[in-house]
Amino acid sequence: MSYNPHNEELDAIREGVRGLCRNFDAAYWRKVDETKGFPEAFVNALTEAGWLAAMIPEEFGGAGLGLAEASVILEEVNRCGGNSGTVHGQMYNMFTLLRHGSPEQKQTFLPKIAAGELRLQSMGVTEPTTGTDTTKIKTTAVRKGDKYYINGQKVWISRIQHSDLMILLARTTPLAEVARKTEGMSIFLIDLKYAMENGMRVQPIANMVNHETNELFFDNLEIPASCLIGEEGKGFRYILDGLNAERTLIAAECIGDGRWFIEKATNYARDREVFGRPIGKNQGVQFPIAQAHIDIEAADLMRWRACYEYDNGLPAGASANMAKYLAAEASWKAANVCLQTHGGFGFACEYDVERKFRETRLYQVAPISTNLILAYIAEHILELPRSF
Incomplete structure (x- = not known):
């Protein structure tokens, strides 16, 4: 009961997003961060390429794709060193309008959102x-x-x-x-x-x-x-539909972050020599990186389960919450491993580790804290007494 994350359609999406992201390199994102700016050029490019309209039905000018495909788009942005936090709102906010909006509201707004004339x-x-x-x-x-x-x-x-x-x-x-x-x-x-x-x-x-x-x-x-x-x-029930999608998409972003950190740490550990040998030859360096990789891969499996349930109209609350929890934990561990592997250079802005380190830390707190997810699982899955 899951998707194959390496089918032709998903692989084509990955390649398409990666191609776009090549135009927005580390220097671009570093500059946005330094100036406390907004990546307007990146958001416009993603919109014009149709990626932010992926989940809008074809009848309204979108691609009519599911949560699985949307999750790949955001994952790849983060995996390429970018920050999906600048665009992900349009993906999950869409669910409320798609599932509960009137025909008139959909006809009025969705085509304009798909065309990039409006942002939600x-x-x-x-x-x-x-x-x-x-x-x-x-x-x-x-x-x-x-x-x-x-x-x-x-x-x-x-x-x-x-x-x-x-x-x-x-x-x-x-x-x-x-x-x-x-x-x-x-x-x-x-x-x-x-x-x-x-x-x-x-x-x-x-x-x-x-x-x-x-x-x-x-x-x-x-x-x-x-x-x-x-x-x-x-409204509360309507909002929950969007929140399950939000948590699954955030999980995908964290997985993208985690893979970026692991690749960055692996490359540095392979090339950096101290005491006449690459530091990656030392188990004290390689084991934490390997463990971070395992954690990310495990979180990814739960992401695909949540996508499958959501896209097939099945109850996805538990899977969405667990995917977000596991992915946020895994990406934060990978961030720490990457920073530790780089040593002092991990604090240098030119390596981008400290920027991504700060960005992925957010998902321990938002859009739902790890503690609240634990409370949800304890009450709704394990049937323990409500703690609040």
Whole structure:
């Protein structure tokens, strides 16, 4: 019950993405990191080549591919030394619109997203006082006639400055008035340019990985009722569809990072000579690299299981969470091994290890922390008492 990761179609995708990434070498990504910039040229090239429209159905101008193919695209970007964190939002944010949007919403937005005329890179869920306790969100959307009025605050919301649209989760029925805490939340498709001119304030958050992220403040933002996706009050369930895809895609990115670290460490250990011999001849150097390789390969198997389940309409929550956990752990171990293998040179920006080291560390924390995944598995798979 899995995909063959080396079939002709997937291999063709790998070669295509690698070919594009050759135009964006280490020096390009180093410069973006140094200047705290956004890789606009790279994102445009990936869009124009159709890779970011991979999962949009053909009837709307996309390629109609599945999660498996999308995961390969993001994996290869990271494996080539790039950072998929600048584009991955469009992949997994798409699921909410694809699965729950109205025919009119799909027809209006999907062709423009596929053509690169619009970007759907942002999702507004997390809040400062609730974190991963999503059911406690305080941002509200109150309906009055054919309008909703949004008030509240979001944090760690990515790529607002380089996106046209955002998926927003807000509470439409007070928590005290619902039978289950997962009820009463709704999702909206927000026009960001309009929002920033009519009641949404954006405060960028400087951070260690040059990940464009922000705090958002809503003050009576008025939006048309047509911005609602699906039925009012069912937004939490809708969001979960996208989150399982998100976790699987992040796993693929981590696997790409891990393979980059392992290749970088292996090449350096093979070439670097100390005491008249390559350092890779020493078991103290080669064994940690070998172990990192094993961990990445094991995580990759769970990634393919999650892709298979998702693409075939099977429950994918457990596999998606486990894939993200295993891949994030494996990529972080590979990063440490790579840095240790390079010694002092691992801290030099020109080797790119320290940049990728910082980037892959993020996935221990986001988009879901490793501890929350463990809590999910304990409760839902092992049937242990809920811990929170």
